[in-house]
Amino acid sequence: MSIALNLDHACAVRPAALGRPSLIGLGKPALAEALVGAGIxxxxxxxxASQVWNWLYVNGVTDFGQMSNVAKPVRQLLADRFVLDRPEIVSEQVSSDGTRKWLFRFRDPANPNYPPVEVETVYIPEEDRGTLCVSSQVGCTLTCSFCHTGTQRLVRNLSAGEILGQVLxxxxxxxxxxxxxxxxxxxxVPGGESRAITNVVMMGMGEPLYNYENVKQALLIAQAGDGMSISRRRITLSTSGVVPFIEPTGREIDVMLAISLxxxxxxxxxxxxxxNKKYPLAALLEACRNYPGLSNARRITFEYVMLDGINDSDADARELVRLLANIPAKINLIPFNPWPGSNYGTSPSARIERFADIVNKAGYASPVRTPRGRDIFAACGQLKSETERLSKRDREALAG
Known part of the structure; x- marks a missing residue:
């Protein structure tokens, strides 16, 4: 049984003051530059900039007036020139297994004529961690045939601030x-002194590597030790295989890599x-072998959705092992999560167990992912917002 929560209006909706840029998503040097531009x-x-950074990412404030160690005239100047906008919460659902799904709405504070857009973000609580699944785009260009998000056309990339806004x-x-x-x-939700969110995965709506610069900026801010301080080993970026950006991801962002295989x-x-027509398997796997820092302590996760009668045979399992030879890897087997209109079925449990057994005996860890949040369409491959209903003119405006 899922629960749709009634949200406190003051918490759920914070419309940005249109025409003023947001400070969320700026690196510290850019933040200082913005303050100089404001007359400081x-x-x-x-x-x-260091003070504001701490208030934003350590204390989570949304009002310049709360920045008690910043002089009042400076606080007023900042409030007159900038916003600290976060997304509006359109809806919040809680699954029977504790998974939470938010539909977030973003408005562009610097472009009041742009229509708002929406994305879905999912929180998955477990005994030893709390994982936030974050979106990088509104819609997607990849049209993966088993993925619900792939049925929604791309509207636009999210900014670094909008990516971080989901986390905040x-x-x-x-x-x-x-x-x-x-x-x-x-x-x-875990209690006590531990964080509720310990891990971040870029596995929500969109292909992160088709929005590389904004994703890079957001993840570098997320892992900064004097801010959100989320360990880079607890941040995973999942790609369907945008080969040219795989090496830079390891070198410049230095996070864990997952491949949707x-x-x-x-x-x-x-x-x-x-x-795959653009970047076939041979090129993708070569990029994986060359991923910076790859080792047994820093394995690549290969995600493999189990589709009944499509990709789940013993021969498929043996070929998977052959393909991944010499790549330190973990293989996540994902039972297909149905969605309205999908043309695939989920592999039977016995077939998944047989597949996993073949992979395990070859020396690869191959956990079967327990579906989470199915009852609220929050599971892997089920995310989709309603932004595709925008008119053609609105979509063209958002695309620039």
Whole structure:
């Protein structure tokens, strides 16, 4: 049984003051530069940037007036020139297994004529961690045939601030900032001194590597030790195989890598994951072998959705093992999560267990992912917003 929550209006909706840019998503040097542009002396701006950074990412404030160690005239200046916008919460659903799904709405504070857009973000609580699944685009261009998100056309990329805004809003709702209160849900969200959100996965709506610069900026801010301080080993970026950006991801962002594989030959992968026509398996796996820092302690995760009668045979399992030879890897087997209109079925449990047994005996860890949040369409491959209903003119405006 899922629960749709009634949200406190003051918490759910914070419309940005249109025409003023947001400071969320700026690196510290860019933040200092913005303060100089607002009229603060260069030497002072560097100090103020550090103060503002701490208030934004450590304390989670949304009002310049709360920045008690910043002089009142400076606070007023900042409030006149900038916003600290976060997304509006259109809806919040809680699954029977504790998974939470938010539909977030973003408005562009610097472009009041742009229509708002929406994305879905999912929180998955477990005994030893809390994982936030974050979106990078509104819609998707990849049209993977088994994925619900792939049926929604791309509207636009999310900015670094909008990517981080999902994390900030989720942390607020989960009581993760100082003085915050955890949801009263019977203990499904971890309590005590530990963080509710310990891990971030770029596995929501969109292909992160088709929005590389914004994703890079957001993840570098997320892992900064004097801010959100999410360990880079607890951040995973999942790609369907945008080969040219795989090496830079390891070198410049230095996070864990996951590959949406789903097939062991080009003919089938061309159908399931059409980007394979541009970057076929040989090129993708070569990029994986060369991923910076790859080791047994830093393995690549290969995601493999189990489709009944499509990619789940013993021969497929043996070929998967052959393909991944000499790549330190873990293989996540994902039972297909149905959605309205999908043309695939989920592999039977016995077939998945047989497949996993073959992979395990070859020396690869191959956990079968327990479906989470199916009852609220929050499971892998089920995310989709309603932004595709925008008119053609609105979509063209958002695309620039």
């Amino acid at each position: 002396a260069e030497r002072e701006a560097k100090m103020r 809003m989720a942390r607020e709702r989960l009581g993760d900032f100082p003085g915050g209160v955890r949801p009263n849900d019977g203990g499904l 789903h097939a062991v030959n080009d003919d089938l992968r061309d159908v399931l994951v059409p980007i």
